[in-house]
Structure formats: structure tokens, C-alpha cells
Amino acid sequence: MTGLILTLNSGSSSLKFAVYRPVDFGELTEKDCVLHGAIDEVGEHSGFRAFDNAGNILVDETLPAEISCGDRPARGVRNEVIIPCLEWIEAHIGSEVLIAAGHRILHGGPHYTQPTRFSKQVLADLTALIPLAPLHQPACLAPVSTLEKTRPDLQQFACFDTNFHQTLPEVAKRLPLPRRYSETGVRRYGFHGLSYAYIASRLPEIAPDIATGRVIVAHLGNGASLCALRNGVSIETTMSLTALDGLIMGTRTGAIDPGAVIYMLQTEQRSADDVVDILYRQSGLLGISGVSSDMRLLRKENGNFSVKQAIELFTYRIVQEIGALIAVLGGLDALVFTAGIGEHDAALRHDVCSAFAWMGIVLDQSRNDQMSSVISAEDSKICVFVEPTNENLMICRAVLGCLNESRSS
Structure with a gap:
């Protein structure tokens, strides 16, 4: 397989990222990580850190004032901060090309139970779930819009924290509310699924x-x-x-x-x-x-x-x-x-x-x-x-699965 995959894991004031170089469409491991890091917005400053797979520092800097200043969203990292960091990543990988981006999305609701390629409809559906995740969902979706505007040819995929808990027995999914609520998707879902999926994969x-x-x-x-x-x-x-x-x-x-x-x-x-x-x-x-x-x-x-x-x-x-x-x-x-x-x-x-x-x-x-x-x-x-968790690896594996399925169909 030719090309690299970018993973993005957004928090309320930070964005963790990684770049992977898959070998064909085989099982992805930590060794396939080219670089990883984070963008942090703390106080008046925006920091950008990146490391290679051996943990050596590639960059550790505070972004220029003209980038760090300005209005910040209630949740997530601003576009003005994401874009120069993305440009740095692209410059660092040189002639290699990003072919896809995978995003950790907190809530998939009742309808999104598998990793899914983003479309306008998918983005609208996930935006409608913000009332169920006001702290996280806006932060998770913000980089999707940024990449759509600045890298429109880059395939983007949603990887849901709720997916891993689809195996909950039906009784564990119920909330003791009038039945009309469950019929509209008001039930128990569970989160941190990417982390739990990684630990489950490590146990053997x-x-x-x-x-x-x-x-x-x-x-x-x-x-x-x-x-x-x-x-x-x-x-x-x-x-x-x-x-x-x-x-x-x-x-x-x-x-x-x-x-x-x-x-x-x-x-x-x-x-x-x-x-x-x-x-x-x-x-x-x-x-x-x-x-x-x-x-x-x-x-x-x-x-x-x-x-x-x-x-x-x-x-x-x-x-x-x-x-x-x-x-x-x-x-x-x-x-x-x-x-x-x-x-x-x-x-x-x-x-x-x-x-x-x-x-x-x-x-x-x-x-x-x-x-x-x-x-x-x-x-x-x-x-x-x-056991340290690795959500970025699970995001990339999910993206690879989608790409593999697309190639086979």
C-alpha cells in the first residue's frame, strides 16, 4: 500500500495525532508509526510537539503570536492552529502522501455502529448528537471541517468510541425511562471504546x-x-x-x-x-x-x-x-x-x-x-x-479496514 494515514484524537483543549505507514493491508502495529504528537492550547499559548517512533523530539515549540492569539472555540483546537501543524507534518514526510485521515468521534448514536467515511450527511448526523456530548463532540468534529476545506481530496473516516460496546446485552443498554425514549435512541452506549478495544487486542x-x-x-x-x-x-x-x-x-x-x-x-x-x-x-x-x-x-x-x-x-x-x-x-x-x-x-x-x-x-x-x-x-x-493504551493505533486500524473493504468491493 502506498501512502500514509493520519489519525486525529481531539480533546477539549488538545489534539493528539499520529502518522502511520501501513505495509500493504496487513495487520498494523506500533512499529508502523512514523511520528506522533499533540497540539495543546493552554492559557494564552498554543504548543506543538512531535516525536518519531523512537521517542526522539522532532519539534517542540510555541506557535507564533499571530497564530496563538485570537478567539478560541468553546471546545477543541482552532483551525488557525491545526493548519500550520498539518503543513509541518506534510513537509516532514516529504514525497510521501497522506491518503486518509481517521478521527476519534465520541458519539455515534444508534445508527453509526462501524467506522464510516465522512460525507455531508454523516457530518450533519454526528453534529446532531452534540447535545449528548457537549464537551467532546464539537471538538472531535472541528478538525473534520478543517480538513474538508483545506484538503478536500483527503478521505476522512469517523471511528467511534461507542462501537466497542455494541456487544452489551440488551438489558444493559436499557434506561428506566418511558419506552418512547428508547425508541428515539435514548439508551446506554458506553465510551472509551477505542481504548478498550486496544487493551482487548493486547490481552492475548x-x-x-x-x-x-x-x-x-x-x-x-x-x-x-x-x-x-x-x-x-x-x-x-x-x-x-x-x-x-x-x-x-x-x-x-x-x-x-x-x-x-x-x-x-x-x-x-x-x-x-x-x-x-x-x-x-x-x-x-x-x-x-x-x-x-x-x-x-x-x-x-x-x-x-x-x-x-x-x-x-x-x-x-x-x-x-x-x-x-x-x-x-x-x-x-x-x-x-x-x-x-x-x-x-x-x-x-x-x-x-x-x-x-x-x-x-x-x-x-x-x-x-x-x-x-x-x-x-x-x-x-x-x-x-x-498497560498503556493506544487509541491512535485503533483509529488507523479502523481506517485501514475501510480502505481494504473499499478496495475489495
């Missing part, structure tokens, strides 16, 4: 004896959720109709009593936009601590009572939801930690695993502190892993 390599067993994956970052796997497929997860449900997150509430929302609307006379802002942007670790949504910063404030309460509740909810997933699975063979907090916060892993000592989880503290791949002790009845 890192733990073949338990890859088909009962596994819980903890994707713990600024956004956080859990997924229960049996035979490598999702059978339950903590997020629901939106990415607001489940665990406490950096700025999101996770599961709360709906009565709290009614209180905001009726007693405080809050508008719907106010409530969205409170639930998505003012709550979670930030709201409880009053300090930050970043666990790394919170760990440095260990003398702050509000920070201590935030970390305690974050940990408690993880333990509580793991317990619920164990019940659904009928036991547990392995626990996998991934994403920013999951991979790097040894104290959190210790506290979560200690809560399940009664089940036979024994942590090897030295391995945990060193962030080894396996952090459980030899005599632990349940294996515990730390």
Missing part, C-alpha cells in the same frame, strides 16, 4: 491464559470509566447515554442523583446551559477539591482537606463500580489499569487493589512503584496489569 499477547476470561479494564484519566470484558468483548461499562455517567472525573460528576439536577433547575433557577456547565466543567475532582482537575497537582496538596476528600471519593467510586462489575462478570481473573492516572498514579492503584484484598488481590509494591507491566504479586489470585 500479555496474558494469553486470561485473555478470554473475566477482565475489568480501568481507563482512568481526566475522563474515567470501567469496562467488564468476557472473552475479550464488552459486557458492561460505567458510562451510559453520555460520557457524564459513572465514575467521578476531572471536571465531570459521574453518576449523581437526578434530584440534584432538579434542585439546580427549580430551587436555584439555573438554565439548562448552566446545568451543563456545572455537570461537565465545574464538578468532579476540580469541584470537590477547589484546586485542580489534575491528579498530579492534587497529590502535591496532600495537606489540603478538600483535596483529600476529592481523592477519597474518586477512589471510593472506582472501588464501588469495580465491585458491581465483578458481580456482573461472576468473578474476576484480571484487572488492567490504563490511561493517564491509571498508568502513572501508583498510590491510586495501591488503594484500589487494597480494597479487594478479600478477593485475593495481592500487590507487589516494588512492581507497582516501578509501573511494571504486571504489578500483582506471585501469590495473588487475581492478576493486575498496567
